[in-house]
Amino acid sequence: MIKPAASSLKPFLIFALILTSLGTLLYGATPWNQVWTSALERLQGISDAWNPLLDERLPRLVVILCTGASLAVSGAVMQALFNNALASPNVLGISCGGSLCVVIVFVLGLHEQYPFVIPAAAFTGSLATLLFVYSLSRNNGSMELNTLILTGIAVSTLLISIQAATMYALRDHWMLIQSLTEWEAGSTCDRSWRHVHMQLPLTLIGLSGCWHYRGEIDLLALGEEEARNLGVEVEQVRWRLFLCVALLTGGALAAVGLIAFFGLVLPHLVRYIQGPSNRQLITLCIVTGALSFSLMDLLLRFFEVHALSIGNVSAILGGIFFIILLRRSRSSYVEKAA
């Protein structure tokens, strides 16, 4: 199959992204004329009344775009860094580490007084888990690829259990449990500029770092030894990329909550469309991640699906894709063995 060049795909994707972004801004219960008039009044300083466009839809859009791009890029980077098609922040337990730290912040009640503790905790938890999984998977200075996924699953199971135990212990504090359940489900409802402020700086730094190192990511995907052979300062670049992944994961966790499997699935879909080159993959993941996430959010709003959060939908769709991917990789191993 001949893959379309990334350059021919980008304009189409950017156009689609603009359309869905406009959809996010325009679609809502309040009539657009009314929204626009009051927004103009706010901007001209005539009124300071709450406005659906400026106070709800715009921050929501920024959060959605940042989250989609962050998760897709962090998944692509981890798959290349760990030389493993099944790697992603969620599969390796990195999101669970960040999530546990955020739960601790909620339990201690720090989030009400100091909201910026949330992204700091999410980033710290994500980075600590990433380093922990990475160090456990290394043997004799080299990465054991099969061990990596198993370690990730073991660590995430442990972290989820600690989180579940914490929530069970606090089951009588129903207001706390409700806010934690909403946060864990991964929701884009009621996002405000506070969420943008928590996420945007982390996302911008993380995406810039990954894009800057897109060439190195290509070489690292050949394996550590090959990357070193070709001139990559492997330890330095890997450490910086770990920081970027933790920033992206932490930002998404802080603003939206847990979004499972999105980071695993998106890079595979993009590779399927345009081929495996990471230098194009990073750019395309930024656009397609933002596009897919905003489209998913818009569809949920349009069809008024209130029972499910965007995190639930992503987990269900991604889980199905993950099973398909596992079956495909298993059959390819069988072919190799034969």
Add this chain to the structure above:
Amino acid sequence: MNLETHALSLVRDGKILLADISLAFSQGEFNAILGPNGSGKSTLLRLLAGIWLPTSGSITWKGLSLKNLPRKELSRAITLVPQSAPITFNYLVEDVVAMGRYSYEPHYWNSIDSPLLEEALQAVDAWHLRHRKINELSYGERQRVYIARALMTESPIMLLDEPTAGLDIRHQIEIMALLQRLIAKGKIVIMTTHDLAIAERYSTQVTFLKQGRCLGSGPLETLMTEETIADLYDMGKASLKENICFR
């Protein structure tokens, strides 16, 4: 302009992989490293390329230690052609070859349309493979692509880990002829091989490794005898005579 190792040793998990290796590889010589499986040939190449660090000892080139050389500079000086294995992400051949320019330009893809890339692929008879995916190639084709990538680095020292393994006889001869041309142009070429016929036909200097130790290193004519080969591979001389022809 020698590449030299001084008392090079590598210990991992308490196991001695290489012990006290002191060698000199000169320009104008075709260096072959011979030894049975597990003797430390590939390990020695990894140390020479700076991919692994030795436990003790040093490597010098032009009298300077390679230890503290920045990675890109080291890559421009020494490049390793690994044994070709499939990779996780199925890149195009032209991408893989262009990656050889990374040490000069991080945006290596700018070299995809360069004359250098065409020259490198033509040199290994792989120009027609440039739009193919790397994992779809045969072992031998991949081997040639990796040699083309090493040519892109323009490094004066080329290390090759069993470069003729998996190649048909025509491509074996072509690759060996290419390596001879590179040596004539002043490159230091060091290859490991299990093929005694190739080593005897093309190399001028041989190094024998066994269980991580150097049994000998020197000119092919004086070192490669029935006795040394029988000793190296733990074979009886009779069995060696029956199966291998020496000059």
